[in-house]
Amino acid sequence: MLWCALRLSDPSQPGESPGSGSAQDGAQDEAQAVATWALQFTPRVARLDEAVLMEVQASLRLFGGAVELDARVRAEGAALGVVTLAWAPTALGALALARAGSCEDDSVAVAVMDATPLPERLDPLPLAVLTATAPHADTLAQLGCRTLGDLRALPRSGLTRRFGPALVDALDQAYGLRNTLLAWVTVPETFCARLDLMARVETAMALLFAARRLLLQLQGWLVARNAGVTAFTLRWQHDSLHPRPGEEGDALLIRTAAPMRDMAHLSRLLAEHLARVQLAAPVETLSLEVDTVCDYRPPTASLLPDAAEERAALTQALERIAARLGPQRVVRPVLREDARPEWAQQWVPASESLRPRPTRSDGLPQPTFLLPEPLRLAVRQNRPLYQGELRLLLGPHRVEGGWWHRVDDANGTTTRQVARDYWVALSAHAGVLWVFQTREAGDATAWFLHGLFA
Numbered sequence: 001m002l003w004c005a006l007r008l009s010d011p012s013q014p015g016e017s018p019g020s021g022s023a024q025d026g027a028q029d030e031a032q033a034v035a036t037w038a039l040q041f042t043p044r045v046a047r048l049d050e051a052v053l054m055e056v057q058a059s060l061r062l063f064g065g066a067v068e069l070d071a072r073v074r075a076e077g078a079a080l081g082v083v084t085l086a087w088a089p090t091a092l093g094a095l096a097l098a099r100a101g102s103c104e105d106d107s108v109a110v111a112v113m114d115a116t117p118l119p120e121r122l123d124p125l126p127l128a129v130l131t132a133t134a135p136h137a138d139t140l141a142q143l144g145c146r147t148l149g150d151l152r153a154l155p156r157s158g159l160t161r162r163f164g165p166a167l168v169d170a171l172d173q174a175y176g177l178r179n180t181l182l183a184w185v186t187v188p189e190t191f192c193a194r195l196d197l198m199a200r201v202e203t204a205m206a207l208l209f210a211a212r213r214l215l216l217q218l219q220g221w222l223v224a225r226n227a228g229v230t231a232f233t234l235r236w237q238h239d240s241l242h243p244r245p246g247e248e249g250d251a252l253l254i255r256t257a258a259p260m261r262d263m264a265h266l267s268r269l270l271a272e273h274l275a276r277v278q279l280a281a282p283v284e285t286l287s288l289e290v291d292t293v294c295d296y297r298p299p300t301a302s303l304l305p306d307a308a309e310e311r312a313a314l315t316q317a318l319e320r321i322a323a324r325l326g327p328q329r330v331v332r333p334v335l336r337e338d339a340r341p342e343w344a345q346q347w348v349p350a351s352e353s354l355r356p357r358p359t360r361s362d363g364l365p366q367p368t369f370l371l372p373e374p375l376r377l378a379v380r381q382n383r384p385l386y387q388g389e390l391r392l393l394l395g396p397h398r399v400e401g402g403w404w405h406r407v408d409d410a411n412g413t414t415t416r417q418v419a420r421d422y423w424v425a426l427s428a429h430a431g432v433l434w435v436f437q438t439r440e441a442g443d444a445t446a447w448f449l450h451g452l453f454a
Helices: 022-038 066-079 091-099 107-113 118-122 134-142 148-153 156-163 165-174 207-225 263-274 307-325
Strands: 003-007 045-048 051-055 084-088 192-201 227-238 249-260 283-295 331-335 345-349 369-380 383-385 391-401 406-409 412-415 418-427 431-438 447-452
Touching: 003 066, 003 091, 022 045, 022 051, 022 066, 022 192, 022 207, 045 091, 051 091, 066 084, 066 207, 084 091, 091 118, 091 165, 118 148, 148 165, 156 165, 192 207, 207 227, 207 263, 207 283, 249 263, 249 283, 249 307, 263 307, 391 431
Parallel strands: none
Antiparallel strands: 003 051, 003 084, 045 051, 192 283, 227 249, 227 283, 331 345, 369 383, 369 447, 391 418, 406 412, 418 431, 431 447
16 A cells, blocks of 8 residues: 655644634634545545545556646645645655654655665654654653664564554554554535634635636546536635725626636636736635536547647637637537527637537538528419529428517517528529428518528
């Protein structure tokens, strides 16, 4: 096994949280944040005293090996408040090394290749690095026992009678002679993270640095849930010492067109939105809430180009442009389940998340170009005319519907109900056309041109 211990604070004694009250609550929130972030590396994550432990032996290949994983954990962990980290074959051994500040650059390679046996790494450490031995450090020092190696040299029966079995058990667990029982952290059903800022922030762009810390937690939660986010909300609370009426806080809703868990893209997208925000007052608290998640398909590792990845790159570019120019200025066409041709396609913001919709397939060809408004045609002897008499080739295709589509205009509320027979027609001069004949009472012989075939 390979364990990583992430130490979050430096209490006076192992197992004690610094301060009390709100300070303890803050330490608990910090530990929960790191534990949620660590779930992206392995499901075997546990909280113990002031540290978060994770067992990553089965995940090394997935993240490119121990050295690559160590580099990533160090970089992202520092942003989440990790003070020191260490690697060892046992959970308590890794925690002891982290408390001792043993985080050399070659510690990962040593732990994986077992170049240095674990006892040789733990023996020189002081007694304070283990929670069970720290309370007895002064008593043991009077016996000439100041390191874990000195403690191991004492008779086990005497240690058990004098200090209880817990001390010997902890020593065995640190050296790998006994398994350590830990309570694994479970994945929360919903995500809501809160962060108290170290100082009041007066500009929106300055919130981005703290927001990235919340995004790191979000990434761990999404990976553990095998999901991607399509909508999340960044909320902030203004300075409580100088409140202003109606300015207690505000929020920013971010949407993505496809399920996403690329934190670099989400960070850039958030930056584009924050650049357009003007804070009403200094901010002291940030929170991040997930509104909508969907199943996520990770990118493939194939050497061949993937069309889905190319579409994802275009989607991300459109989302950033929409965040800068405004969602209503970057739109795209989408198909709707509507038999009426003029309503079967609509323009929506490019950043809006869309679900796949079935397309209508009736076997008849569809025109390349659709007129903005149907053009009424002249009729001669019940034959429509457009640059000459039209020859009806295919049809009719009956389209009825729209009674549910109500629109308020100057004449009151009207419906967009239609009853039409569509034909593919041929004009000697205009080419192939798409025409229809209305079937409404009193206007049964009216013909209209609706589309052109290229």
